[in-house]
Amino acid sequence: MSKVWIDVTTTMNWNRPAVGIVRVEQELIKYALENKSNVGFFIYETQCFSEIDREDLIKKVYQEFNQEIVIKKTIPEVNKQSTNRTSFFGLSIRRIRNSFFFLFRAIYEFLMSFVNDSYYNRINHLNHIKYQNFKNGVKSRMRRVVHKNPQQQVPLTSNFKPRKPQTINVTNGDTIMSVGLSWDHGSKFRDLYDLKKVIDIKVIAICYDLIPIKVPNLFISLEHSASFERYYDGMTWAADAVACISKSSQNDYIDWLTEKYMPRPYTKVVTLGSTIVPYDESKLSQTVKAIDQKFILFVSTIERRKNHETIVKAIQYLIDQGSENIPLVVFVGMRGWGVGDMLNEYEMSIDLKDYIKILNNLGDNDLSYLYQKCEFFLYPSFYEGWGLPVAEGLTYGKFGICSLSSSIPEVGGDLLEYVYPYDVLGWASKIELFMRNPEQLRVKEERIKSEFKEFTWNSFGLQMFDIAESIANVK
Amino acid sequence: MHGGQIRSFEILELYKRLGYSTKVVVIKPLNSYLSDKADYEFYVDDSYLSNDFYENANPYLSDLFCKNYVIENLERIIAVVGSNYDLIHCEMPWLFDLALAIKKVSKNNVKIIFGTENVESELKAKILSNANVKHEIVKMISDLVQEIEQFAVDMADIVLTVSHYDFNYFSSIAKDGGKIILAKNGIAKDRFTKLDYSILSRVTDNYFIFVGSAHMPNVTGFGEMFSHSLSFLPLDVSVVIVGGVSTFLEQDPRFRKYKHLNDTRIIRLNNLEEAKLNALLLNANAILLPVVDGGGSNLKTAEALLSNRVIIATRKAFVGYESYINQAGIYIANEPRSFADAMLSMINEKKKFERKSLINLTWSITLKDFAERIGRLYE
Numbered sequence: 001m002s003k004v005w006i007d008v009t010t011t012m013n014w015n016r017p018a019v020g021i022v023r024v025e026q027e028l029i030k031y032a033l034e035n036k037s038n039v040g041f042f043i044y045e046t047q048c049f050s051e052i053d054r055e056d057l058i059k060k061v062y063q064e065f066n067q068e069i070v071i072k073k074t075i076p077e078v079n080k081q082s083t084n085r086t087s088f089f090g091l092s093i094r095r096i097r098n099s100f101f102f103l104f105r106a107i108y109e110f111l112m113s114f115v116n117d118s119y120y121n122r123i124n125h126l127n128h129i130k131y132q133n134f135k136n137g138v139k140s141r142m143r144r145v146v147h148k149n150p151q152q153q154v155p156l157t158s159n160f161k162p163r164k165p166q167t168i169n170v171t172n173g174d175t176i177m178s179v180g181l182s183w184d185h186g187s188k189f190r191d192l193y194d195l196k197k198v199i200d201i202k203v204i205a206i207c208y209d210l211i212p213i214k215v216p217n218l219f220i221s222l223e224h225s226a227s228f229e230r231y232y233d234g235m236t237w238a239a240d241a242v243a244c245i246s247k248s249s250q251n252d253y254i255d256w257l258t259e260k261y262m263p264r265p266y267t268k269v270v271t272l273g274s275t276i277v278p279y280d281e282s283k284l285s286q287t288v289k290a291i292d293q294k295f296i297l298f299v300s301t302i303e304r305r306k307n308h309e310t311i312v313k314a315i316q317y318l319i320d321q322g323s324e325n326i327p328l329v330v331f332v333g334m335r336g337w338g339v340g341d342m343l344n345e346y347e348m349s350i351d352l353k354d355y356i357k358i359l360n361n362l363g364d365n366d367l368s369y370l371y372q373k374c375e376f377f378l379y380p381s382f383y384e385g386w387g388l389p390v391a392e393g394l395t396y397g398k399f400g401i402c403s404l405s406s407s408i409p410e411v412g413g414d415l416l417e418y419v420y421p422y423d424v425l426g427w428a429s430k431i432e433l434f435m436r437n438p439e440q441l442r443v444k445e446e447r448i449k450s451e452f453k454e455f456t457w458n459s460f461g462l463q464m465f466d467i468a469e470s471i472a473n474v475k
Numbered sequence: 476m477h478g479g480q481i482r483s484f485e486i487l488e489l490y491k492r493l494g495y496s497t498k499v500v501v502i503k504p505l506n507s508y509l510s511d512k513a514d515y516e517f518y519v520d521d522s523y524l525s526n527d528f529y530e531n532a533n534p535y536l537s538d539l540f541c542k543n544y545v546i547e548n549l550e551r552i553i554a555v556v557g558s559n560y561d562l563i564h565c566e567m568p569w570l571f572d573l574a575l576a577i578k579k580v581s582k583n584n585v586k587i588i589f590g591t592e593n594v595e596s597e598l599k600a601k602i603l604s605n606a607n608v609k610h611e612i613v614k615m616i617s618d619l620v621q622e623i624e625q626f627a628v629d630m631a632d633i634v635l636t637v638s639h640y641d642f643n644y645f646s647s648i649a650k651d652g653g654k655i656i657l658a659k660n661g662i663a664k665d666r667f668t669k670l671d672y673s674i675l676s677r678v679t680d681n682y683f684i685f686v687g688s689a690h691m692p693n694v695t696g697f698g699e700m701f702s703h704s705l706s707f708l709p710l711d712v713s714v715v716i717v718g719g720v721s722t723f724l725e726q727d728p729r730f731r732k733y734k735h736l737n738d739t740r741i742i743r744l745n746n747l748e749e750a751k752l753n754a755l756l757l758n759a760n761a762i763l764l765p766v767v768d769g770g771g772s773n774l775k776t777a778e779a780l781l782s783n784r785v786i787i788a789t790r791k792a793f794v795g796y797e798s799y800i801n802q803a804g805i806y807i808a809n810e811p812r813s814f815a816d817a818m819l820s821m822i823n824e825k826k827k828f829e830r831k832s833l834i835n836l837t838w839s840i841t842l843k844d845f846a847e848r849i850g851r852l853y854e
């Protein structure tokens with residue numbers, strides 16, 4: 001029976017509370033653990049795909065960040081009885097046999113890698129992968145990329161501790177799913193492309209956005225943009241299907257493929273979930289408790305693309321106009337790139353600091369409080385692949401003023417108000433309007449409560465596995 | 476050697492076969508092509524090689540600057556090379572002043588052969604326009620080159636051209652059309668006898684090959700045909716680029732825009748001996764001839780035809796070889812999309828064809844009329 005392998009490289013290398021794309025991967029992992037039986041998990045490290053033990057993964061995803069294992073009972077268990085029946089003696093036989101096999105294979109590959117390249121390529125099915133191993137030195141030559149033996153059961157031990165990863169037993173008909181920060185993982189998709197030459201597998205990747213390619217002026221540097229485009233090149237050639245997190249991203253991706261005359265894998269729009277957490281008043285930070293007036297909220301990394309500058313200018317405009325309806329604007333987010341001048345202006349301003357507060361390092365509890373207590377939220381970003389904070393705001397039942405740009409209108413439809421991201425006066429006008437007319441705000445919120453359909457992570461997981469089913473039998 | 480050098484060499488060998496003893500005079504900037512066939516070499520000082528007036532056109536005017544050097548050093552050069560010649564072959568118009576000066580001081584009835592390789596005025600205008608040189612400067616230089624070519628056509632006894640287009644052009648500006656001769660580029664009959672397949676270990680199993688010198692039209696042709704980048708090719712298919720052009724691709728802004736993608740599909744092999752180049756040509760999925768500029772006739776086209784392998788080319792690459800276009804294994808594509816489609820259709824195939832009339836491609840046939848005309852030069 002075909003297996004789905006989920007790439008958990010991002011999760012296993014992440015040591016902070018999950019945000020953004022890391023959150024997406026973890027939610028997919030949780031969905032798989034709780035709903036699917038024939039699923040495996042692996043990490044990628046320089047031409048090596050290694051299986052991750054289920055127990056290690058559960059610990060990472062649920063326990064490490066103090067998350068309760070909510071549905072532990074539905075987590076499929078490996079047949080402990082059969083494993084126990086093999087007992088210590090049986091385990092040893094298998095391990096000794098495997099060890100000899102691996103040792104022999106490693107020595108064989110090491111010796112053969114010194115043979116003339118073209119001859120070596122002709123005598124080995126995994127020619128390209130092994131050629132790359134040869135180039136990477138002795139250590140790589142000793143390492144296996146793919147385990148050719150029939151699928152074996154990974155036994156559990158009674159003491160839970162991280163185990164040394166084993167190479168994954170991918171076989172014909174299996175599917176590989178990768179939704180993490182793959183552009184940081186070297187030549188992973190190139191290796192998957194090569195793997196597909198020798199094994200009939202399907203690969204599903206995800207397209208979050210093409211921002212570094214489409215609007216490089218809003219990205220860190222041209223070098224990063226180039227690197228990102230190279231990543232999409234490799235990903236496209238390896239993928240049988242690409243899940244796009246919005247119609248806007250899908251359109252951007254297809255336009256990019258068309259422009260490059262590249263083949264088009266199967267694409268489908270999937271919707272990311274959003275998570276809301278009830279807040280515990282007793283655990284609120286002092287910073288948040290100190291906010292004792294009406295405020296509006298903008299949650300995002302403080303970087304050039306997110307367009308905090310327009311809001312700062314809009315507030316400055318309202319101040320200069322002597323408006324009586326200027327709210328406190330709370331920015332929540334880490335400092336990113338390209339905002340030095342704006343923050344300098346803010347720091348040096350006489351009056352802005354009375355109206356704009358910048359917070360970071362807030363936990364879920366504080367964030368939940370702010371979302372629920374704000375008058376409304378803002379999202380003036382120049383360009384997005386989806387707009388997770390917009391979805392979160394709506395999930396909390398809150399109204400927002402958002403950018404009329406890219407995917408953002410897809411999130412809230414006509415439940416929200418939209419302003420062109422560069423229109424400072426437009427933003428000022430809308431902010432003042434809704435501060436001056438709280439009853440309009442209530443009407444908006446009522447509509448959101450009755451009409452907004454929450455995006456769930458469960459639905460996201462279902463959509464991803466639907467894609468796997470759709471492409472499973474496509475030749 | 477690049478195409479122009481090969482042509483010059485073949486013409487030199489023809490003169491020898493006709494009984495002439497020969498001397499080769501080369502005048503060039505310091506960092507240009509090696510010329511191991513030269514009897515006299517003069518290096519143009521850097522002070523001649525730029526002029527602020529021409530702004531960003533300077534890198535493309537070394538030939539004009541060499542002309543200026545010759546004019547200012549005529550006596551010194553003649554003192555070295557001498558003037559006891561019966562025939563002077565001047566390849567391209569830049570050094571024609573030297574040929575004329577030698578004729579004037581010589582006691583012999585010197586005949587001058589003007590060997591053209593392009594309509595230089597048109598080619599120069601195109602190169603400078605592609606390099607975003609100001610229109611006024613482009614026009615000024617183009618007009619100047621046109622005058623230089625006109626002068627050479629008027630003063631020469633025979634004008635050699637490489638293509639029908641060039642033949643028609645120079646016939647139209649010559650007072651005596653009878654002195655214009657068509658002598659297309661050819662190839663050696665035994666071109667592919669030397670083979671060294673060890674080079675194949677440095678390339679992917681499936682690859683396309685593009686061979687070209689560091690001549691601007693080669694760079695712009697590649698840039699134009701692949702202005703969308705090379706990422707339409709699968710990850711394990713490459714374009715092997717051989718010759719001087721491999722180090723100059725970045726001069727085209729279209730290539731530069733997608734250099735980060737292009738470099739993942741390109742294998743650059745700069746100076747390659749003939750046996751290895753032959754092996755690459757004979758094992759390629761297709762030979763690429765993305766010629767969009769240049770006039771002249773493309774020596775690489777002749778080589779590609781003789782290889783009997785699939786050729787994917789622009790119509791312009793077959794100027795002078797129109798009679799071969801409808802033969803098997805030749806795909807003509809003049810737009811980036813159709814060029815890419817033709818390549819994709821050959822991704823997993825390596826085909827060989829038996830082409831007809833290849834004897835007409837050899838130098839002995841293409842220079843035949845010229846050889847006869849030389850024989851009648853003193854009648």
